[in-house]
Amino acid sequence: MLCSSYGGFLFGQEKAIDTIYIFDSQMNKAKLFHPVRTISPRDIEKNSTNLSELLRFQPSIYIKENGRGAVSSPSFRGTTAQQTAFVWNGININSSFLGQGDVNNIPLFGYDQIGIKAGGGSVVYGSGAIGGSIHLNNILDFNKGFKGSVYSEAASFDTYNNFAQASFSNEKLSVKVSGSYFTSQNDYKVPEFVVGSTGYSNINGKYYNTSVNIGVSYKIVPQQTISWQNQIFDASQHYPIFEQNGNKTKYNAQTLRSLISWDIQKANLSNSLKAAYTEDNFQYFSDLNLPKTSGAEGKNYIFKNDFNYFITPKININVIGEFQVNKGEGYQSGIGVISRNVGSLAGLVRYFATDQLRFEAGIKKDFVEGISSPLLYSFSGKWNAVPWYHAGINFSRNFRFPSFNDLYWQPGGNLNLLPETSTNIDMDHEFMFGDFKITLSPYYMDIKNLINWLPTPNGYWAPFNTSRAESYGLESQITWSKDFGKHHFKFDTGYTYSKSINKNTQMQMIYVPIHKAVGNVEYGYSFLKIYAQGLFNGLTYTTTDEKRATAIDPYFLLNTGISASLFKKYTLGFKVNNITNTVYQTVSYYPMPKRNYSVYATINF
Template identity: 85%
Template sequence: MDIKRSLVLLCTSYGSFLLGQEKAVDTIYIFDNQMSKVKLFHPVRTITPKDIEKNSTNLSDLLRFQSSIYIKENGRGAVSSPSFRGSTAQQTAFVWNGININSSFLGQGDVNNIPLFGYDQIDIKAGGGSVVYGSGAIGGSIHLNNILDFNRGFKASVYSEAGSFDTYNNFAQASFSNDRFSIKVSGSYLTSQNDYKVPEFVVGSTGFDNINGKYYNTSVNIGASYKIADHQTISWQNQMFDASQHYPVFETNGNKTKYNAQTLRSLIAWDIQKSNLSNSLKAAYTEDNFQYFSDLNQPKTSGADGKNYIFKNDFNYFITPKININAIGEFQVNKGEGYESGLGSISRNVGSLAGLIRYFATKDLRFEAGIKKDFVEDISSPLLYSFSGKWNALQWYRTGINFSRNFRFPSFNDLYWNPGGNLDLLPETSTNVDMNHEFSFGDFKITLSPYYMDIKNMINWLPTPYGYWAPVNTYKVESYGLESQVMWNKTFGKHAFRLDAGYTYSKSVNKSTGMQMMYVPLHKAVGNIEYGYSFLKVYAQGLFNGLTYTSTDEKRSTAIDPYFILNAGISASILKKYTLGFKVNNLTDTIYQTVSLYPMPKRNYSVYATINF
């Protein structure tokens, strides 16, 4: 969603000052009501369902090729975690329809245990956002958003894909809406034997064979919204997910293990929207359950069940046509119970109060300031704040600045793991500064975003003299760098060109040693180019990843070498209802890894079909 559309949504819902600048849009319901306001001050990358089809293997593949995030994946489809601007996985927040869904146990999101399909858009925001999105929003946040619209009648689609390594991927979606009611239902099923081989990559005495690498997952999404009055809407969003990952072994007779995960997320919202005020009251329930099997043929060895009860109220009011105030209150009850996993029965109350004020000086100049206080049971939390400004200085140049203090409080594992849990841990805190420079030249748009982060009280698990590992607040981290993006769109006649490319420089160092952090490449570049003519489309994707250290001492012998990967695909639309496509992943047949000792697949293929009703 571009800045122009964001302005429309904000004024339609929250005030009259900007209403005269744009025309009204069709009535839609966005579950993350803060996102339209975030886009007024921060660059946000939006990935559409059509973009998702290009990297349909899993969410890891999508983020790897279509964002600046570095994804650490223990082989295709296995455990996966993000590194955003040189930060850790725990310092990246996953947000589902406005609700932070990072695991209470791990403090992070397992990328491959989050469904890929079923969202109307995926938004990627770089930089701190704890004032709005809570614990973990330090390096950035990944937003999984659903939208319901009205007066659209009936629509449906089916996507089916078959690929190398006995991989089958299916997704179906149907929706109906009239002037007062809207409903959308979708479901996905993905399964893969994942038995790829990389004979050139030697592990021990033989080439790599991804033995016991199979996985599957299934998800169901249901969303509904009803206008109970002209200015009031009741809405519901529900997601159920079930998955199983087998962990690869290096030898045929190795011990075969697996990991099962189930998540449930349910959200009810009551929204009131008038010309100068709005209020959104949300109640959510989420579950995160997992089981580990040290032997495929035996009962589970360990596991845990997590339950979260969340209540959130978001109030907006234009006290004058130029001044908007925003108050956000949230309360959570986090519960967890372990099974042979070092955790007993635990519970934690978490509350927060945040206030933001926005000043629209002119149509080209606006500011936002925010402050927040979290109340985490048995943990002293810092006062958080943020300041943002955006100036459309010239017709071809826009600039913005963002300054914020952010944090992450310790997870259940950090505090209560037995043995090793540390009840004296302090929250991680960060100070973030970034600038944004946007240049527009005809059909070209160039964005340059230098940034700086100073992170204190990093939580690390270290060995103890007693023979077990324990978390402690250790060193400070300094991260700085540059994110850049070039976009070009051109249409003439039946021809359409689209270019979307980005380069990221990330310097993230341990201030005690001056050395680069593990699994943070200095350089990463991605590029997507697409050409369409009439009913045909052709695209290519490129990914360059620079030298990546896998140890804290910058040891070159164990580092991951730079690599370049190229994907390509072609599709044809028939009668506007049917699409047939063919994709080649890793066209360059590159041998590469994102985590040491776990190579990713070489060249592989897939075919897919889409039917729209």
């Protein structure tokens, strides 16, 4: 979308406003200074089990999953799940209770693109954007007429996955509706993984989820658009047990997200006013046949305004104001009816010195009821030194304020907690050699006031600001794509080196693999496509003392698949996951499936 004039992201977007509407208006600006890895709907078909499986094959993210489809959490660059921000169409959707996103209780389908951004981003995206952020974005097209698609998949372990989408647009109105339904008995077995005296069986591991997405955008006048995006999600997860006669439990979750946006787009000015309502409810059942044991209801009212103005063709100012009311009520958790007001004001200045050199500086102050929040800042620069080498640098201060559980859970909640803060610095070196692109990104983070839950003398656990950590390492990526007539080749690989050290003990933080590598190779000829996908995960400690006996051993996964497109409307595909039959786990005691299969079909009309 960039054009040759300074600040081209705004002018380029204004030129294309008759074509698409993007709900997260900050993403185009972020891409001017930060590498953002974009996952398309076609990429999702390779890892369609759940969002955890998709993110697992991204080089900068580690996924902890308590068995396939169960509780799952992400982490960037050796940080924690609470230091990862999930952003839905520009709105931070981390749970007010947990302070994180439960990956397997977020729909996989229904987005037009998923963005992966490593590094701090609290100035724009708020609490939790310390290690990185995951962006779930919807796009509405104009002047595209009617389009639709249906995706259906059947897989091992009585797994069925269905997704349908339809859209219509003319020059003033755009409507898109989609829905998904996923169900799995998830009864896989891993005989080599011994639990007690027998091999592992994923007993009581079934789960299902349903989601509905509705998006509407209407042009009031050519430069003003009113848009609405809505998502409804309902899910149930049965938690695995180790014995057939064990106590069977489950967890139900319901989510509602609704966002209205009024956007003004002119040649040198834009403004996006958003009003959002999000609701997260969950219930835990300690016995499938009894009423719920515990639960919570969370409701968030969010108002956000993003004002963008070019003072001159080289100087751009961006002011972002946000106000939230976070409400919650717990059930059998000691948490009563609670409410918290959160406000913030951020300002950014971008200077486009030349077509090859640009800078961005930002500052932000959050106002969190009952909590003293630090002043946040960021600085980024991008220099396209020569056609084959581009360099970037990013420096920022980021934070996470305590969650409802951290503050109010009884017994144990601690009202004296301080926010976690971090100082981040990273560099990006991009080398282009013909069709090859190589990216090297060293980084360093210093994190203070880490919140950890620890046992107390009174017999219960409580959160404390206990330690300080530093995380440093290197992210790298190589991409190559080439067409030879009807032959298409694509190669994409990434490697991450992560050291995350508790400064009190000088030990590696738990569930942070020092080495991780992923790779993807595709070959296409005419209507046929074949791919292979690999993942290497290095030694991963599960205790704070780096005990080797309890660490997760290194493992390598290999997936492969083939698909054929017929008459440009129909696609048939077959996939084999974990083709090498590797026994592996991402969380201790919960092995993942061995070799498994799926067949799928897509119809476009």
